[in-house]
Amino acid sequence: MAPGSIEVERKFVPGPGTEERLQELGGILEHQITFRDSYYDTPELDLMRADHWLRHREGRGWELKFLGAAGVSGAHTEYRELTEGPAIVAQLCEVLGTKGQGTGGVAAMLGPLGLEQVASFVTTRSSWKLMFLGAEQESPLRVDLDTADFGYAVGEVEALVHEEAEVPQALEKIHSLSSLLGVQALEKPPAKLIVYLQRFQPQHYQLLLKVKRARERPPGTQQP
Ligand code: V4E
Numbered sequence: 001m002a003p004g005s006i007e008v009e010r011k012f013v014p015g016p017g018t019e020e021r022l023q024e025l026g027g028i029l030e031h032q033i034t035f036r037d038s039y040y041d042t043p044e045l046d047l048m049r050a051d052h053w054l055r056h057r058e059g060r061g062w063e064l065k066f067l068g069a070a071g072v073s074g075a076h077t078e079y080r081e082l083t084e085g086p087a088i089v090a091q092l093c094e095v096l097g098t099k100g101q102g103t104g105g106v107a108a109m110l111g112p113l114g115l116e117q118v119a120s121f122v123t124t125r126s127s128w129k130l131m132f133l134g135a136e137q138e139s140p141l142r143v144d145l146d147t148a149d150f151g152y153a154v155g156e157v158e159a160l161v162h163e164e165a166e167v168p169q170a171l172e173k174i175h176s177l178s179s180l181l182g183v184q185a186l187e188k189p190p191a192k193l194i195v196y197l198q199r200f201q202p203q204h205y206q207l208l209l210k211v212k213r214a215r216e217r218p219p220g221t222q223q224p
Contacts, residue, residue, distance in 0.1 A: 005161070007065070007080075008161060009157065009158040010178055011191070012155045012156070012183040013154065018181060022128050022143060025181075027130045028128065030128065031126075032127070033124075034123065036122045037056070037057050037120070037121060039053065040117055045208065047095065050066075052091070052092075053065040053066070054115065062088055063081060063083055064081070064092070066082075066091065088106050092106075093113070098113060118197075119193055121149055121150060123146050124149075129142055142157075142160075148195070148196070150199060150200075152192055154191070154192060
């Protein structure tokens with residue numbers, strides 16, 4: 001992925017007929033891959049609590065996802081994704097409130113920034129590509145069908161754009177394809193990492209849930 005691109009995505013629960021439907025819609029199965037994601041954070045989850053997700057993906061390297069301008073709205077999310085070491089380190093320093101120092105790349109900065117591995121799991125992914133609505137000149141939509149090694153399956157309809165101004169059109173295409181795939185309007189399954197934490201690190205999960213609820217509470221209202 002190009003540095004600083006915007007990933008607009010919508011997750012869904014894949015069913016037994018999802019792949020057949022993708023084929024009917026002209027989708028091409030590009031590849032099937034298996035990779036390990038290892039997520040890093042401070043022991044208090046300072047990154048995740050600030051909606052920053054640092055991972056090392058086998059075969060790809062370091063990636064940092066964080067909330068874009070529009071963030072989460074309705075059933076879709078919009079995250080910025082950095083893949084260049086210096087840009088990742090600069091963003092990590094900013095969110096952790098640390099003075100930027102060091103040129104040794106992300107791995108060399110884990111210790112100084114107090115980051116440690118908090119989750120690690122393997123995903124098997126079928127990646128589909130769709131030239132949607134015959135728009136060959138436009139970038140394709142991708143559909144990933146994932147199964148994690150702890151038994152959780154989730155799908156994702158995704159578009160990559162480079163400018164905020166391209167997001168509404170990408171969203172329109174994502175919503176159209178989602179409804180052609182039979183995705184329910186209110187369907188919003190959790191990310192693999194969130195289910196991993198819920199199952200294997202319930203205290204970390206509860207911490208993130210508390211932050212999420214606080215974020216979603218209307219301004220001026222108190223926690224019950
Ligand atoms: C953004 C995010 C997480 C990071 C992992 O993102 P995800 O889209 O699940 O990765 P993956 O591997 O399925 O797809 P790829 O990156 O290859 O396209 S984990 C959770 N979130 C968002 C989030 C949040 N902020 N709070 C809660 C409670 N849930 C989810």
